[in-house]
Amino acid sequence: MQDFSAKDWADRAASLTIEGRAFIDGAYVNALSGNTRPTLNPASGEVLAAVASCGPEDADKAIASAKAVFEAGTWANQAPSERKKVLVRWAELIEAHAEELALLECLDVGKPISDTLNVDVPAAARTLRWSGEAIDKVYDQVAPTPHDTLALVTRLPLGVVAAIVPWNFPFSTTAWKIAPAIATGNSVILKPASNTPLTAIKLAGLAKQAGLPDGVLQVLPGPGGSLGSHLAKHMDVEGLTFTGSTPVGKMLMEYSGQSNLKRTYLELGGKSPNIVFADANLDKAAAMAATAVFYNGGQTCTAGTRLLVQASIHDAFVAKVIEHAKSWRPGNPLDPATSMGPMVDEAQYNTVAEYVRIGCDEGAHLAYGGKRVAVTEGGFYHEPTIFTGANNQMRIAQEEIFGPVMTVIPFETEAEAIAIANDSIFGLAGAVWSKDINVAHRVAKAVRVGTMGINNYFGGDMTVPFGGFKQSGNGRDKSMHAFDDYTELKTTWIEFD
Numbered sequence: 001m002q003d004f005s006a007k008d009w010a011d012r013a014a015s016l017t018i019e020g021r022a023f024i025d026g027a028y029v030n031a032l033s034g035n036t037r038p039t040l041n042p043a044s045g046e047v048l049a050a051v052a053s054c055g056p057e058d059a060d061k062a063i064a065s066a067k068a069v070f071e072a073g074t075w076a077n078q079a080p081s082e083r084k085k086v087l088v089r090w091a092e093l094i095e096a097h098a099e100e101l102a103l104l105e106c107l108d109v110g111k112p113i114s115d116t117l118n119v120d121v122p123a124a125a126r127t128l129r130w131s132g133e134a135i136d137k138v139y140d141q142v143a144p145t146p147h148d149t150l151a152l153v154t155r156l157p158l159g160v161v162a163a164i165v166p167w168n169f170p171f172s173t174t175a176w177k178i179a180p181a182i183a184t185g186n187s188v189i190l191k192p193a194s195n196t197p198l199t200a201i202k203l204a205g206l207a208k209q210a211g212l213p214d215g216v217l218q219v220l221p222g223p224g225g226s227l228g229s230h231l232a233k234h235m236d237v238e239g240l241t242f243t244g245s246t247p248v249g250k251m252l253m254e255y256s257g258q259s260n261l262k263r264t265y266l267e268l269g270g271k272s273p274n275i276v277f278a279d280a281n282l283d284k285a286a287a288m289a290a291t292a293v294f295y296n297g298g299q300t301c302t303a304g305t306r307l308l309v310q311a312s313i314h315d316a317f318v319a320k321v322i323e324h325a326k327s328w329r330p331g332n333p334l335d336p337a338t339s340m341g342p343m344v345d346e347a348q349y350n351t352v353a354e355y356v357r358i359g360c361d362e363g364a365h366l367a368y369g370g371k372r373v374a375v376t377e378g379g380f381y382h383e384p385t386i387f388t389g390a391n392n393q394m395r396i397a398q399e400e401i402f403g404p405v406m407t408v409i410p411f412e413t414e415a416e417a418i419a420i421a422n423d424s425i426f427g428l429a430g431a432v433w434s435k436d437i438n439v440a441h442r443v444a445k446a447v448r449v450g451t452m453g454i455n456n457y458f459g460g461d462m463t464v465p466f467g468g469f470k471q472s473g474n475g476r477d478k479s480m481h482a483f484d485d486y487t488e489l490k491t492t493w494i495e496f497d
């Protein structure tokens with residue numbers, strides 16, 4: 001399938017059978033209300049499937065099932081080595097269904113097929129396998145107490161966990177949430193974004209095939225406002241794990257406080273600084289500066305949307321970045337040569353177009369792009385766009401646009417670069433480019449973000465935690481640290497007579 005043409009993929013898309021029902025208590029079912037919502041192909045506007053639109057009554061049913069299976073210990077009390085086997089089998093099933101999953105994600109999100117096939121689907125399989133492989137290597141602790149006592153510090157699953165995920169990386173963010181949550185013994189109710197539910201729905205059936213007991217993973221497609229908030233306020237949901245926007249993350253914290261103080265972990269937005277010093281490898285830095293923003297059409301939480309360039313190289317460096325931007329021409333997502341697809345929907349396209357207008361009104365210079373591109377009929381494609389002559393106070397430097405828009409800001413000194421980088425409500429990611437390792441380390445340490453690259457962008461694998469500082473969130477996905485978000489620590493203090 002690596003050498004399929006756009007036509008091959010289109011033929012396969014035409015013969016796909018798409019499941020749009022919810023997955024509750026081990027079976028695909030319609031919403032109790034019978035309501036559905038169409039999910040659209042962003043490249044064409046065509047309806048892909050009528051998807052169950054679940055409401056609070058479906059959530060109550062799923063939560064009851066999740067709670068029952070958790071309390072019965074059917075999954076939570078299985079030996080970690082047994083849970084591992086299921087997660088590894090599940091990863092293998094994802095690999096066996098890679099073509100179908102990659103196609104579903106491509107059609108539902110508008111992501112290029114080369115990305116869904118080579119990045120998103122393998123990442124999800126890797127995440128499930130890694131969490132499964134890790135879970136039977138986790139030891140609890142014996143505390144250093146006085147000699148006539150013994151204190152055990154053990155980890156216990158939370159219970160029912162609601163996972164609410166966004167539309168920009170639906171499959172991989174789903175895996176980042178559910179793999180550690182399920183590996184540690186929780187029962188998970190997953191709510192995909194209402195416009196991109198298809199791979200999550202498919203994943204639930206594969207979980208059952210892998211041997212996951214009914215009720216341990218349930219998928220409820222439906223609207224954030226009614227269904228998502230009901231999950232977040234529910235008294236029987238003990239954990240809430242979320243990837244999405246900062247405004248919704250703030251609401252979820254409030255819902256937690258209004259209900260049962262459920263553990264609430266948030267992976268939120270960003271406005272990440274990508275800092276280039278004059279002595280950097282400028283060819284590599286320029287290529288990655290473009291990738292850092294235009295990958296996935298800029299619909300990436302860690303996108304390096306603020307490009308901070310040392311003034312002495314500003315003009316020459318921007319010229320190089322513009323050359324690389326030209327290779328990010330939007331194209332048909334089903335074409336394996338395409339690197340950038342459409343915006344996920346019309347609303348997202350309009351947001352991007354509005355910020356381009358705002359940037360021009362604020363006095364920034366539109367150095368490249370800025371317009372709509374016609375690729376496939378009905379798709380909302382936006383050119384890679386670069387603003388220069390900007391300062392960090394502008395809205396295009398402070399607000400998350402979530403589109404292919406780069407804001408270039410010049411700086412003179414190391415201290416100024418750090419100050420600009422940190423002048424943001426966000427703290428998700430960033431990078432610094434310099435051949436002087438002292439400068440690079442000092443800057444990397446001083447910038448308040450969860451992940452910082454030195455001479456790279458988008459670095460990191462399953463072995464490292466991922467999450468934000470400041471208003472970019474609080475939890476950590478990936479690595480063994482993710483297990484912390486889905487477990488409580490329990491102390492058992494024993495005294496000897």
Ligand SMILES: NC(=O)c1ccc[n+]([C@@H]2O[C@H](COP(=O)([O-])OP(=O)(O)OC[C@H]3O[C@@H](n4cnc5c(N)ncnc54)[C@H](O)[C@@H]3O)[C@@H](O)[C@H]2O)c1
Binds near residue numbers: 228245268428473
């Ligand atoms: N930090 C990360 O790891 C990361 C990764 C990907 C995306 N993101 C962020 O996600 C955002 C884009 O995704 P989005 O537009 O889908 O985000 P969003 O916040 O609008 O929606 C995310 C999810 O929350 C649900 N939701 C909406 N309102 C809700 C409510 N009141 N109660 C409960 N649930 C509700 C939505 O239905 C969706 O499933 C960006 O801000 C991006 O930076 C962050």
